[in-house]
Amino acid sequence: MGEARKMIGAAFYHNFMDVIDRPRDFRAEFDIGRLGALTVGELSCGADVRMRLGELGAYHVNILLGGQMSFRQGGGACMVATAERAGVFQPVGDTVVERWSGDCRILAVKMDRETLDKRLERLIGRPVRAPLMLAPELDTTRGPGRAWARLVTTVFEELREEPGDAPAQPSLCTSPLVAEPLQEAILNGLLLAVEHPFRGELMAPAQNLRPAPVKRAMDAVEERPEHPFTPAGLAAEARVGVRWLQEAFRRYVGMSPMAYVRDVRLTRVRDELRAAEPGALSVSEVAHRWGFSHLGRFAEQYHARFGELPSQTLRR
Known part of the structure; x- marks a missing residue:
């Protein structure tokens, strides 16, 4: 046994x-x-x-x-x-x-x-x-x-x-x-x-899925989250106007394009902190690498997203 x-x-x-x-x-x-x-x-x-x-x-x-x-x-x-x-x-x-x-x-x-x-x-x-x-x-x-x-x-x-x-x-x-x-x-x-709260949304007809310009913008963020994106820059990636992209993101993603950029960056920070060896890096080092320049605001946003401070993630 x-x-x-x-x-x-x-x-x-x-x-x-x-x-x-x-x-x-x-x-x-x-x-x-x-x-x-x-x-x-x-x-x-x-x-x-x-x-x-x-x-x-x-x-x-x-x-x-x-x-x-x-x-x-x-x-x-x-x-x-x-x-x-x-x-x-x-x-x-x-x-x-x-x-x-x-x-x-x-x-x-x-x-x-x-x-x-x-x-x-x-x-x-x-x-x-x-x-x-x-x-x-x-x-x-x-x-x-x-x-x-x-x-x-x-x-x-x-x-x-x-x-x-x-x-x-x-x-x-x-x-x-x-x-x-x-x-x-x-x-x-x-x-x-399997049943879960998002299954109905996944089973929805294809026409309810996000349009191609939104997907192009999201793919650009996923590929280069550290890039200094702006609303105009993301709209250029999507090949649509800024206002159209803003409204489409709110409808199909539930947040603005720049909020999506921030969320992807926060997730990348968390992934890096969780994978770090003890003493190998600092929170500020990782935050700056993913485009966060104001550490106090970054810590607040991180806590709101994940329910813990970045220093707690790093210690665990």
Whole structure:
């Protein structure tokens, strides 16, 4: 069991595991692959087990290929995942698998939290300020849920190593030309399949999506957020007038063009602070690099956006 805990910990999450079905032998079988910010694995234990995982720090879906799994997160009710209903887990909230049945095989999909959050923001064309709350279960017997489960299964079959003594050939899925679109397809598919507050907006007809000039301006900001953009400069990027762009941004993005520039810059600052090694850089150094010259105003804007000061992000 110790080896199984280590493998799950290395590929997925730190855990504590207890066998609760003593008459049955514990025989764990794991087959795990990676696709960019995704980890996908087929897992089984061979005996009923209970697991304590703490906070996952990532979005996670368990597609059951047989058996049952009962789980709870935070103070929520106990949920039961089956071959008809996948279990969906949030990044936050203490996670306990109350019973992972011995006959239960799961196709586990771990998704980096920031990657899924940014994919949603990219799809709806504006920042998401509140945590994304996914429904705790997904119907895999019909509609988008079934299509998504099939997509994940197909990708995993390509990721798993070929059996035998000969060295495995590299999977086509590991090629950058294929891996990135596949990762986006899985993330997009989940956002369309599982219930959450933004699903209706994503399912809206195509004519409700942002127009091409708005997209051109947003792409320019995403590619060069440190550039000293002005309203006139962004309008030139979009190939429209300043007033048209202002009104279109408010309608389709929910903020002005310059507010969008500031939000993208704040996000880049946060990404850099979170990735920094202790003592490697200062908040002011990062803020200046992304175009913030007034540190006091920057700190206020950062706190309003992320709920903490940039110095707190750097310390964590």
